[in-house]
Amino acid sequence: MPYLLRVELPDVPGSLGRVATAIGMAGGDIEAIEIVEKRHAEGTAVDDVLLETAPNAMPDSIVSACNALDGVQVVWISRYAAGGNLFLDLEAVEELTADPEGSLNRLVDLLPVTFRADWGARVSKADGVVHATAAAPSGLAWQQIERAELIESADENAVVAAARLNKSEIVVIGRRGGPEFLDSELARLGHLVGLAMSISRTAAKAANQR
Numbered sequence: 001m002p003y004l005l006r007v008e009l010p011d012v013p014g015s016l017g018r019v020a021t022a023i024g025m026a027g028g029d030i031e032a033i034e035i036v037e038k039r040h041a042e043g044t045a046v047d048d049v050l051l052e053t054a055p056n057a058m059p060d061s062i063v064s065a066c067n068a069l070d071g072v073q074v075v076w077i078s079r080y081a082a083g084g085n086l087f088l089d090l091e092a093v094e095e096l097t098a099d100p101e102g103s104l105n106r107l108v109d110l111l112p113v114t115f116r117a118d119w120g121a122r123v124s125k126a127d128g129v130v131h132a133t134a135a136a137p138s139g140l141a142w143q144q145i146e147r148a149e150l151i152e153s154a155d156e157n158a159v160v161a162a163a164r165l166n167k168s169e170i171v172v173i174g175r176r177g178g179p180e181f182l183d184s185e186l187a188r189l190g191h192l193v194g195l196a197m198s199i200s201r202t203a204a205k206a207a208n209q210r
Helices: 015-025 059-067 089-098 100-114 183-208
Strands: 002-010 028-039 044-053 073-079 119-124 128-132 149-151 158-166 169-176
Touching: 002 015, 002 028, 002 059, 015 028, 015 044, 015 059, 028 183, 044 059, 059 073, 089 100, 089 183, 100 119, 100 128, 100 169, 100 183, 158 183, 169 183
Parallel strands: none
Antiparallel strands: 002 044, 002 073, 028 044, 119 128, 119 169, 149 158, 158 169
16 A cells, blocks of 8 residues: 655654664555755755555554654655655656646646645636646635745645636645645745746747747
8 A cells, every 4th residue: 555654854864764764664665755845944854755565564653663763753644546656846847848738737637746735726716716636626716826825725624725827817736634735845836837837828929929
């Protein structure tokens, strides 16, 4: 069974090795690791660990093994339905450039995998939801925002972030049960949305010149 583990650990040599050993001893097999954020002022890092569990291994045992390490704290663990490797931002950009005309809707499709979220949606001020992934909740409303930021959700168990596409549209992504979107993730979201808009504008300009 694949799981995604988010863990905070000291940003010093050997810390990740200790976590990997603890995961292995508890019955987990690491498939991939991605650094989510480095907190230089605190001397810590936040990593996402994609792992497979042995048939009789329990995720609670893996969490306990990690938390038992000095300075290590599991932020969140969840089943990871996407499987495979973690999806990198550059791979998302490659997908967007492969279909410039459909880049904004394709961005929405890619966001849940890129950010390990449950759903994504594109919301218009005039028309409401204009494109969304299957798990997106109904009734999402446009909100006035200036940058990528956390927004309130009707579902108290969800954490939701949004970024502005243009004056009348936003992109919204959500996670059920967490974890919170970190500042570094919000920055990445804003960057990807900006790239998608640039790709879309370039495609529209080229189409008008034909």
